Amino acid sequence: MSRKKKFGEREKVDTINTGKYRLGALAFLIIAVAMSRYKSFNLIGGILGGMDKPLPKSPILPTLDQWAPSLEDIEAAGTLHPSDIPPLPVFGDYSNETVIINGRFLQVAEGRVDHKGLLGGAAERAQSYFSVIPEFATPAEVEQILAILNDPDAVQFDEDPDTVDGMASHELYVDTVDFERGGRVTSSLKRDSTKEGMEERKEIRSKLKAIMDNVQDRLTQYVRFTYPSSPSLTPCYSLVRRYRSGERQTHDVHRDWNAKVTAVVSLSEYGEEYRGGLYVARSRSERMVVALGRGDTLVHDTSLLHGVKVEDDGPSSTRWSWIIWFRDSEKCADNSKEWFKDCPPDDAVCLSMYADSGAGGDKVEMIRLHHEAAKMGLSTSMVKLARAYLNQLPSHLPLDLKKAADLYREAAARANEPDAIYGLAQLTLQGFVRQRDDTKMGHLLQEVAALLERAANANHQYAMFNLGVMHRYGYAAAWGGEKDAKLAAEWFENSGLPEGYYAASTYYSSIGDNERSKKLMSRAKRMGYGTEWRKRARIAVGSGGAGGVDINMAWPPFFQTGVVPDKF
């Protein structure tokens, strides 16, 4: 399959060490060494009245009896703080080479990402590749693009729900195949969905295109050369995204379903204008930042898991990116349903992608494919299956909590899969997953806390949010901890979710820090808090495009007061 070609047909000329991309390796080591974070603490349960109540049992579902985090896990897990989560390591394992395209020499750093947790032959197949071309867009081109984007009169960016995370997108389509076909974009919440919106953006589009078209032509040559089995690769979508303080700074882990090949041109300088940024991922938990400077361009195919996390360094930190999605059709036809149709039987990632693309509309086949991929160790397929067994995703599978819990456990063990760990926290809170004959509420809540901390540590935004809930309402008191509204606010803010900014804002107003409260409230609103679309989009996309997951956990009424946390 072409997507697995390791740039094999490329003409190799020389190996050049592009300093910056080598330096990454050292940074990775330093950060990896600094990764220990949990403090130990004592297990003290049952100090509050009412805590010896039996576990809450679901009126519908039986209590399962087979899994909980090990006692060692729980004992090792002290109170995690957002500041304990290390910044993402920087990817550094490049091989550098020079390629010649139409007589032009290009230095290219090539990276390989091995999917995590796969077994035997499947592991051999489970790689994605990407390339970074330093300053593919020249400093002058980037300057000109930025001058247009930074113009105070520049039109506003879209605030419709993003298809990956359901938060305000903060993007601007420069060109799409939809425009060319005379139609407007499909989402009715995009500014371009109205004639006036299209008109309003006409000028900025033509200014941007005047510079971008040339870069795009060069890029087309490069991607056709790099993916020779797709000779008709054509740029079909071009958009600019913005990440800055007071708005979106994350874009959860995902694949670009809309593109056979993607190019991301960074318009900002790593280390100077922003930290963090675009990352590539071995699993949803293991993410590595690609340190992109101005004009540096990352090229990858559909299989690469990736996302964005810009560190919140205050107003001075902004990252702009320009994204081009290529399709394998000069007319930009959507062939995506065909891309993963003929997977080799031991290619778990390919099978799961075909399942995720709808498996030709065959729902039973979708489940079968995820089963196959899960058997080979693919944690994301285990999560999909678990949610199907929980009837959170539509499928023919019967409700089976034991299977769901086993799949979550396996995914957690194989790839530290944050969605699986969060899923286990949900099941545990509902009293469905236990192995000890321990029926004390305090111990159950402690297990939930340990799971949420593990998931949060692997950057699960809903887990971070629920650590906020846990500390705000004082559930830690169940095992000797205390209510900690400040820590709660830190978790809420750190979740990067509009609901989190809102909840943090209420804390700061409660302690009289109105300025901070106002800032957070405005951020929450800018990202969609309180809108009808945000709620709908959040449920539709779930966590990182994997539907069937809820931000609201089944927190029991608080021991003495009977207070139940607000639902968001």
Ligand SMILES: O=C(O)CCC(=O)C(=O)O
């Ligand atoms: O902003 C970026 O660098 C990447 C954004 C992205 O992955 C996307 O829009 O699909």
Ligand SMILES: [Fe+2]
């Ligand atoms: Fe993407």
